[in-house]
Amino acid sequence: MQNNHLAELQSWFNAYTRSFLTGDPKKDSAHQLKIDHTARVCENIRLLATSIGLPENQVRIAEAVALLHDVGRFEQYKRYGTFNDRKSVNHAALGVEIMxxxxxxxxxxxxxxxxxVDAVRFHNAPSLPSGKPSEELLFLRLIRDADKLDIWKVFADYYRFDNEPETAIVQHLPDQPTWAPSIIEDIANRRMARFSHMETLNDFKLLQLSWVFDLNFPETFVQAKQRGDLAVIAGTLPDAPDLRHAVGVVMEELEVKGKRG
Known part of the structure; x- marks a missing residue:
C-alpha cells in the first residue's frame, strides 16, 4: 500500500464519520468517542507493527485496518442506540458490509x-479463525492487540477522573455488586472470558482484565504495563477474596510478560 492510498482512506473515513455528527455534543458523544478511539488505535497499531519490524507498506496496511476496524459502529449506534452486538448486530460484519x-x-x-476485510471481520471474534494465511493472521493479531490497548485506556480514564463511563460504551450493563463465577474461573485458568457470561458492569471489568491472556506481541504487554490502565480498572472492583485472586493472576501475567527485553 502506498502513502496516497492510506491518505485516501483517511479522507473517506473522516467524511463518512462526520456524516453521523449533529453538532449537539450530547447526541454526538457516542460517535465522537469512536472517532477518537479509532485515532488512538491507529497510533497503537503503528507502534506494534513497527516493534516487530514490518516494512512501511505493511505498516500502512495495518493502519488501514485500524482506521476501518470499527467503521460499523457508527451505523450500529444510529440504528440501535447501543454498541452491544448481542442486542443489535455484529459491528464487525456490518463494517465489512459498509466497506x-x-x-x-x-x-x-x-x-x-x-x-x-478479513482483519475487520474477525477483529472482535472470540478467537483467531483457522485456515487463514499467516500474513492475514498477522494483521488480525495486530488489530486485536491495538484495540485492546485503547479500550483499556477509555475505561481507565473514566475511573481516573471519577466519571461514569459512557452508557453506550458499557453496553447499558447494571452497576451491581455481583460478578459471574464463570468469568472468575476463566481468569483463574488463564483464559479469556466470554461475552455471553457478562451480566453486570463488574463482569465487563473482569472480562477486560482477562484480555491479557489473548495478547499477541511482546510490545503490547510492555505498553499495557507502562500505561497502568489495567491496574486502574482492577482498582474499581469490590474488595472480595475471589476478585483479589483474579486480579492477582492478571497482574502476574502482565508483570512476567511486560518486561522489555
Whole structure:
C-alpha cells in the first residue's frame, strides 16, 4: 500500500464519520468517542507493527485496518442506540458490509483488500479463525492487540477522573455488586472470558482484565504495563477474596510478560 492510498482512506473515513455528527455534543458523544478511539488505535497499531519490524507498506496496511476496524459502529449506534452486538448486530460484519457497499477499498490490490476485510471481520471474534494465511493472521493479531490497548485506556480514564463511563460504551450493563463465577474461573485458568457470561458492569471489568491472556506481541504487554490502565480498572472492583485472586493472576501475567527485553 502506498502513502496516497492510506491518505485516501483517511479522507473517506473522516467524511463518512462526520456524516453521523449533529453538532449537539450530547447526541454526538457516542460517535465522537469512536472517532477518537479509532485515532488512538491507529497510533497503537503503528507502534506494534513497527516493534516487530514490518516494512512501511505493511505498516500502512495495518493502519488501514485500524482506521476501518470499527467503521460499523457508527451505523450500529444510529440504528440501535447501543454498541452491544448481542442486542443489535455484529459491528464487525456490518463494517465489512459498509466497506463493500461504499467501495472504499476499490483502489487497493485484491490481496490488500482481502487482508483488510478479513482483519475487520474477525477483529472482535472470540478467537483467531483457522485456515487463514499467516500474513492475514498477522494483521488480525495486530488489530486485536491495538484495540485492546485503547479500550483499556477509555475505561481507565473514566475511573481516573471519577466519571461514569459512557452508557453506550458499557453496553447499558447494571452497576451491581455481583460478578459471574464463570468469568472468575476463566481468569483463574488463564483464559479469556466470554461475552455471553457478562451480566453486570463488574463482569465487563473482569472480562477486560482477562484480555491479557489473548495478547499477541511482546510490545503490547510492555505498553499495557507502562500505561497502568489495567491496574486502574482492577482498582474499581469490590474488595472480595475471589476478585483479589483474579486480579492477582492478571497482574502476574502482565508483570512476567511486560518486561522489555
Amino acid at each position: 463493500k457497499k461504499t467501495g472504499v477499498l476499490a483502489g487497493l490490490s485484491d490481496d490488500e483488500q482481502k487482508q483488510i
